[in-house]
Amino acid sequence: MRFVLVTYGSRGDVEPMAGLAVRLRALGAEVRVCAPPDYADLLDDAGVPLTPLGWPIRALATGAIPGKEKAGLSDISAELTAMAYETVAEVAEGCAAVVATGSFPALAGTRNAAEKLGVPYVFTSFSPCYLPSAHHPPLRRPGQVIPPEVTDNRGLWDLHAENLETLFGETINTHRASIGLPPVSGVRDHVFTGHPFLAADPVLGPWQETPELDVRQTGAWIRPDTRPLPAGLEAFLAAGAKPVYVGFGSMLIRGANTQEVSRAVIEAVRAQGRRVLLGSGWADLALIDDADDCFAVGEVNQQALFGRVAAVVHHGGAGTTTTAARAGAPQVIVPQVADQPYWAGRVTELGIGTGHDGPTPTAESLSAALKIALAPETGARAAVVAETVRTDGAEQAAKLLLDMTGRSGSAG
Structure with missing residues (x-):
């Protein structure tokens, strides 16, 4: 057949x-x-x-x-x-x-x-x-x-x-x-x-x-992904507390250029006292300095990664939302197009994260959203929901x- x-x-x-x-x-x-x-x-x-x-x-x-x-x-x-x-x-x-x-x-x-x-x-x-x-x-x-x-x-x-x-x-x-x-x-x-x-x-x-x-x-x-994480990423994860992952997959961020978005998300995560893991993606996110609290990666095994981060900031695609939910990682969704506002709403309703207000993050707006995602009660709820995802x-x-x-x- x-x-x-x-x-x-x-x-x-x-x-x-x-x-x-x-x-x-x-x-x-x-x-x-x-x-x-x-x-x-x-x-x-x-x-x-x-x-x-x-x-x-x-x-x-x-x-x-x-x-x-x-x-x-x-x-x-x-x-x-x-x-x-x-x-x-x-x-x-x-x-x-x-x-x-x-x-x-x-x-x-x-x-x-x-x-x-x-x-x-x-x-x-x-x-x-x-x-x-x-x-x-x-x-x-x-x-x-x-x-x-x-x-x-x-x-x-x-x-x-x-x-x-x-x-x-x-x-x-x-x-x-x-x-x-x-x-x-x-x-x-x-x-x-x-x-x-x-x-x-x-x-x-x-x-x-x-x-x-x-x-x-x-x-x-879901296609099970068994690829190992790159050695450099493994070393970064092992070097300190869980970082916040920020990546927008196959999305171009509306209303801002690459440098502006990269600076905004890094400053927002740093404002929460967290290390930063950037997924470059189509938005071409990149490091803004050589500080050792930031690391940038390309396409990686998210199934292996998301259980090892403090939160996931992403565009709200169905697959990324599901992968983060399975891993029990709190989420901040910055919706751009299509069904992404729907998934931002669902994450908010389930209490496993929050939707960002608008498609273009600033350091202030993303920092406010991260406070919700990194709250202990959000993490606890994300862990509960993770057990239900098929x-x-x-x-x-x-x-x-x-x-x-x-x-x-x-x-x-």
């Missing part, structure tokens, strides 16, 4: 797919992942074949794609839809199912390919807040204006559907016509389907049942996929 896993997004979108791929292979399935070419090394380390999809994601995020510097959303969306379709169509014929997440235009192209090939398609969300429900509002897009008379969640989700229709409906249906498929109305529900997977931990990101969707929540898809989400999803496709031949 063969599965094709598809995502066009940052590391937070690719890492869970690698986790699912590893579990599917352990259960005897063949797996191929279609993802941005940036993550060839990650998937190679997981032992999973990669079919590159689209432009390098970091280059797209930073406006570094040659010839695309002035391209608008409609042009980028149309190309990405077509690229996802072509990539998936090349590798998915005859597979048991296509499992997809990530960028909406890429999802649309992936669903078109699955439909054209007659292959089951499974949409997956890593956060409950992306899925329509009367129990919570949708995320607001930048610049979106909400009519003052629309206040209930169902009305807000109707506007969300209309917004996606305006942004992507014509693009998606133009592509469908070009490959001989009929047009669809309601592109959001077409792409999300009525039976999505939710790969989020039930405690950290609970789903409330709703008649709108038949959601199958599996738990977060680690078998990828295994549950893999078994569910095998059961669904083996029993009925249809996953969507």
Whole structure:
């Protein structure tokens, strides 16, 4: 039995797919992942074949794609839809199912390919807040204006559907016509389907049942990471009290340059009497002096690291939030985009940390947030919640996929 896993997004979108791929292979399935070419090394380390999809994601995020510097959303969306379709169509014929997440235009192209090939398609969300429900509002897009008379969640989700229709409906249906498929109305529900997977931990990101969707929540898809920490980092950790880790992953911090953000976070941590561990990431955080209370690292094994720090300051991606929660590390989330405000809210509600007010930290604002995260009661609560976080989400999803496709031949 063969599965094709598809995502066009940052590391937070690719890492869970690698986790699912590893579990599917352990259960005897063949797996191929279609993802941005940036993550060839990650998937190679997981032992999973990669079919590159689209432009390098970091280059797209930073406006570094040659010839695309002035391209608008409609042009980028149309190309990405077509690229996802072509990539998936090349590798998915005859597979048991296509499992997809990530960028909406890429999802649309992936669903078109699955439909054209007659292959089951499974949409997956890593956060409950992306899925329509009367129990919570949708995320607001930048610049979106909400009519003052629309206040209930169902009305807000109707506007969300209309917004996606305006942004992507014509693009998606133009592509469908070009490959001989009929047009669809309601592109959001077409792409999300009525039976999505939710790969989020039930405690950290609970789903409330709703008649709108038949959601199958599996738990977060975690790939066990056994890599040792670098020798220099081990020496730094051993040289003093637990440091505060600050890193924003695949995020560019809005409203400030690298030097300003680096100085702000280091001063904030020092103000709490703590040592500083910087994760450089896409924000390119860097040391501001040669004091021995600071150390900078690149990409490391967060599963091994987060249990050895006093707190984790991060952007609020679903994967980083889950990893920190599993480790029992108090968190400060500095949300930038997408579902990150949701995770900041959940961390605050659970009492395992706090959300930072706004996307751009200053020394004063981050210091205030760190006082909450480093309080003894926050650490105690984080330790309690850590015991509840499930680690078998990828295994549950893999078994569910095998059961669904083996029993009925249809996953969507």
